[in-house]
Every structure is written in C-alpha cells, then in structure tokens.
Amino acid sequence: MQIEAETLSGGITSIKLAGRMDVQGAQEIDLKFTGYTAKQTAVIVDLSGVSFLASIGIRTLLLTAKAVSGRGGKIVLLNPDDNVTKVLEMAGIDTLIPICRSLDDARSAVAA
C-alpha cells in the first residue's frame, strides 16, 4: 500500500491511502498511519485510491479514529469507492466515522 501525508490550511492533516487494505496492506501502512496522525486533531483520510478493504484495514481506521476522537479531534473518510463504501456500511463504520464525498465537505466536517 501507499500512504502520503499532507498538511492543508487550517492545520488539517490529509492522509491519502492507495492499494489493497488487506492483511499485508495494513501491515505496510500501520506504523506510518499512526505516526502521521499521532498529535493531530483534524484528519481527512482519503480512501479514493483504496481498491479493497478487509476487517484488518477497518481495525487500522478505527484505532486511529479512536485516538483522534479521544483527544477531542475530528476525523472523516473521503471518497471511498462503491465496494469499499459497502464494506464500511456493513461494518457500521459509516455511523462512527463520517464519509464525505468532496474535499470541501471533508474540510468543513473536521474544521474546529
């Protein structure tokens, strides 16, 4: 998997993920993902490049979301494809971490 972090205006951190978020994929990004979001309180996770999501990948997303939320921050998911959206909905994650369909919506959702 690929992972890229970028700081947007307003102190927002954007994490762009790409590839298969399966056992191997989650192992490849787990440490960096935790590191990039360790002290952030406004996080957008861009899932548009993720082609597959298994429960191990949901674990990665949940752990980070819990940490961000635990320090009073906000986190959203941006533009997962149809299949990945279905997995998120079946797992009930869409009710815990909002899914946004545009960068503007995502920015507004995590803004303080």
Add this chain to the structure above:
Amino acid sequence: MLGEQIVIANQLGELRRMTEWLHDSGNVMCVANDVLFKLDLCANEAVANIITHAYDDKKHHDIILEMHKTAEGTNLVIRDDGFPFNPLEMPEHESPQGLAEAQIGGLGVHLIKRMVSRCHYQRENGFNILSLGV
C-alpha cells in the same frame, strides 16, 4: 460445472497468492466484478481466521479453496484440517453507539455473513468445509 482449485499453506503471506488466484479464476469463469469483490473479501476474512486460530502446532497445513459457477451463482468452498469451527454460529456483531465503545476486531465473520447470499458449514472426516455463495 466449471471449477478451479488452489492449495495454500497456513501462512498469512499466502493470502495475496490466494487473491490473485481468485481474480484469475473469476475472470476465466466470467464472474462479475462486484461478485468477485465479495468473494475476495470472504476468502480473505475466512482464511486469515483459519491461519490465525485453527492450529496450535507449528506444522504445515494445506488450506484448499475451490470456486464453482452454478445455476445459483458463484460458490467458494474453503476446506481446512484445523480445530472444528463453524463461523456461522458466531454471535451477531452488535453495532456500537460511538467510537469510544467500538470494539476492535470481531468483524470478519460479520462481513462474511453480510456479503454472501448462501452459506453452509459442515465437519467431515476431520475437515472444516465452509461453502459460501454469491
């Protein structure tokens, strides 16, 4: 009946080879992409569970997967010689009220049950046999 089979070892590093097989076989059998996505997810969840929980020795075990196209749709059959385990008997996953209460883990079997339209488990001659249909 058109069918394909793969034998993988009980190592997590084998999951990508299994996935490649699943997509190659699915393409040969003209299985639709959304069906393949579901079977891909089910295979990854079920086989990762088997590799992680079904054995308490450090020996090599074969896990056998078969894909068949039938009149009802596409079936995936997963066979392992681990401890008897019927994933279909696992208690229903409860949706958490908020992030703080959300449990980490336990979602794999829930996703399998939600993804398939047919599922069946049997224990036969020391093997777990899980049949999943989409």
